[in-house]
Amino acid sequence: MGKRLTWYIMGALVLGGLLGWALNASWSGTPEGVARLKDAAYYLDIPTQMFLHLIKMIIAPLVVSTLVVGIAHMGTGSAIGRIGLKAFLWFVSASLVSLTLGLLMVNLLQPGVGVNLALPAVDASSGVDRSAFDLAKFLIHIVPTSALDAMATNDILQLVVFSLFFGVGLAAVGEAGAPLVRGLEALVAVMLTVTGYVMLFAPIAVFCAIAKALATNGVKIVGDLAIFMGSFYLGLFVLWLFLLGACFLVIGSRTGTLIRYLRDPILLGFSTASSEAAYPRTLDALDRFGVPPKIASFVLPLGYSFNLDGSMMYMTFASIFIAQAYGIDLSWSTMIQMLLILMITSKGIAGVPRASLVVITGTLAQFNIPEAGILLILAVDQFLDMGRTATNVVGNAVASVVVARWEGQLDNPAEAEPDVRPILPPVTPERDSFISK
16 A cells, blocks of 8 residues: 555645646636635645644544553663663754754855845834744743643644653553553554554645645746755755765665655655654654664654754755845854754744744844845745655654664564555554564
């Protein structure tokens, strides 16, 4: 099913693009046509939102069950601390590489030079709500007031904190908690099966999402900022080389196999621009690749909160692009200072809508760069978000694999390739039980 699903998604991507282009070309020339485009975009968005709601429906039980069981089977607090420290070291290193690479690529390619935007009024606003991020609020927000509320809102960071405490407590009670562990293991198997059902709707969601994006914006907006978009995607390509090169140094030739296992979540993340949509498939792919669930279910949710490599590269790239577009010359010391600020503020973007834009807008104001410049890239942000999301999937998958190898617990891949694995995996101790891991 996996291989067919990949082709279905790719086909939906192409067909959706053609439909969106045709609708925009046919209707964008007249007021009546613009009204029709608005209606078409409204209805095209319905299947996409339904699919994303289905994904959100399974996120909380999947994250909590896998993470709690994984922590419970780590056995000791020292094992949790050791794995957490290794993951943190990787996250910090990957963040610095992503931010630095964005800084270097935008200065090398200089996509904003020659745009020559006129400086806006001092009080001009970007329209992006910067109040969404506040360091004090973020630190307080990490700790949930209610586990049910965290599940209801799909706040992954709060779910991680709750699951961490619950899993440690479950490990501490020992045999008394064994029935609960077995129940959660069964829940994991059920949720992975439900994930298989939900993924059947992915091609429809991808078709509608791409059609809406091109119908609304047209190909002209892509052409207008083609140099900026092309430069950024070239930067993402270089970032992939760094991430996969680091992975190759750790696991060798198995890196190619990892990419094959990740093709579905990468394509799904790219086409929907949603990390949540890719999360269940990424977790399943890592399990089949040989990463123990107790490690993948611990590192992956943390990565989606603290290790968004594609998003972090975009922050430095977009910030300096806007400065270039306004003809503002920044010294290297200023740009390095900007990088360090983004290194800190990017760790608080979990759960913030359009998080990258929020952080970029706040950073521009600190360096006297007109924050209204964010409007320059807002129109194509959807297309850039697709590449960022796919990169985030790769970065977090590599982090999980590297930590598993550092722990000496990276198993051999499952014999069944992901493209022939059935939707209904058999529930056996050898395959689906976390105890055997």
